[in-house]
Amino acid sequence: MDxxxxxxxxxxxxxxxxxxxxxxxxxxxxxxxRDILAWAKAYFFPWSVAWMAIALIYWNFLTPSVETMKTxxxxxxxxxxxxxxxxxxxxxxxxxxxxxxxxxxxxxxKYNGKFPADxxxxxxxxxxxxxxxxxxxxxxxxxxxxxxxxxxLWCYANGYGAWTTFADHPIWFIALWLxxxxxxxxxxxxxxxxxxxxxxxxxxxxxxHNSVNPSPWSSLSMHPIxxxxxxxxxxxFLIIPAHPVFALFxxxxxxxxxxxGHIGYDKMVFNEDTPIDVNGYxxxxxHKYFEVNYGDGSVPIDKIMGTFHDGTPAxxxxxxxxxxxxxxKLAAKAQR
Ligand SMILES: [Zn+2]
Ligand SMILES: [Zn+2]
Numbered sequence: 001m002d003x004x005x006x007x008x009x010x011x012x013x014x015x016x017x018x019x020x021x022x023x024x025x026x027x028x029x030x031x032x033x034r035d036i037l038a039w040a041k042a043y044f045f046p047w048s049v050a051w052m053a054i055a056l057i058y059w060n061f062l063t064p065s066v067e068t069m070k071t072x073x074x075x076x077x078x079x080x081x082x083x084x085x086x087x088x089x090x091x092x093x094x095x096x097x098x099x100x101x102x103x104x105x106x107x108x109x110k111y112n113g114k115f116p117a118d119x120x121x122x123x124x125x126x127x128x129x130x131x132x133x134x135x136x137x138x139x140x141x142x143x144x145x146x147x148x149x150x151x152x153l154w155c156y157a158n159g160y161g162a163w164t165t166f167a168d169h170p171i172w173f174i175a176l177w178l179x180x181x182x183x184x185x186x187x188x189x190x191x192x193x194x195x196x197x198x199x200x201x202x203x204x205x206x207x208x209h210n211s212v213n214p215s216p217w218s219s220l221s222m223h224p225i226x227x228x229x230x231x232x233x234x235x236x237f238l239i240i241p242a243h244p245v246f247a248l249f250x251x252x253x254x255x256x257x258x259x260x261g262h263i264g265y266d267k268m269v270f271n272e273d274t275p276i277d278v279n280g281y282x283x284x285x286x287h288k289y290f291e292v293n294y295g296d297g298s299v300p301i302d303k304i305m306g307t308f309h310d311g312t313p314a315x316x317x318x319x320x321x322x323x324x325x326x327x328x329k330l331a332a333k334a335q336r
Pocket of ligand 1: 208
């Protein structure tokens with residue numbers, strides 16, 4: 001498949017899409033039905049539907065009984081840890097294997113033309129972005145994800161949290177499914193923006209940004225404090241009426257879904273005619289430029305705060321001006 005039908009490649013070999021990144025169509029007037037339909041498709045497929053399917057499989061087949069979960073015990077806690085670790089290994093591992101080990105697609109649709117494995121760096125353990133990311137993912141990421149999950153399931157099993165059913169509140173359940181991705185993104189912005197403040201960036205968030213050219217195992221490669229903040233979005237389910245399956249959906253959105261912005265490719269090609277859109281350009285640009293796109297574009301906070309970047313040279317200029325203003329301000333402060 002010729003990726004130059006969809007975008008262009010610069011001298012360094014970096015590919016970028018022809019269409020600049022846009023915020024969700026609801027915030028652009030006049031409303032355009034085609035844009036809204038395309039956005040709605042990307043809102044569900046392939047990711048949101050996949051995370052819900054996994055949550056349903058977890059709840060129905062891979063979660064201990066409510067009776068068991070009334071008491072915390074190593075048996076079921078370890079089972080949940082093993083199930084989460086195995087799912088992540090299979091899913092992240094399959095994408096890593098296809099795109100970064102076998103390089104089945106080469107640099108087709110790849111934002112950064114280089115492969116991290118070809119540029120060993122001292123910032124990573126064992127000088128490898130992949131090994132470093134995998135150690136942080138399984139060392140602290142999956143345990144923290146599991147700890148939240150165990151807490152929520154234990155609470156539900158013991159009557160804390162408002163456990164409701166689809167039969168009782170069908171409209172609320174559908175609304176909740178539609179709203180969870182928005183909540184996820186809003187929460188992500190709220191925990192992500194502060195860790196870009198210099199002190200917190202230096203001590204916490206810089207670990208995640210060591211991956212300037214992200215790949216699948218960069219997704220949860222974070223300081224444990226950042227992981228704890230990142231997964232805390234599920235605590236909402238201790239407050240609002242819902243079903244445990246929504247908490248599992250939210251946790252999968254964070255855990256499995258973290259890969260979306262770190263795949264590094266705009267599309268995955270499985271057959272020549274229909275490449276699958278990854279929808280991760282927004283967060284790729286965040287890794288590339290650091291000071292833009294703190295959110296993911298469904299909630300237009302970056303646009304409102306002036307930190308949006310659509311991938312075009314026009315926004316490079318806006319970013320340059322913003323950085324210059326900041327430098328001038330800091331220099332003036334230092335002189336005072
Ligand atoms: Zn990231
Ligand atoms: Zn960041």
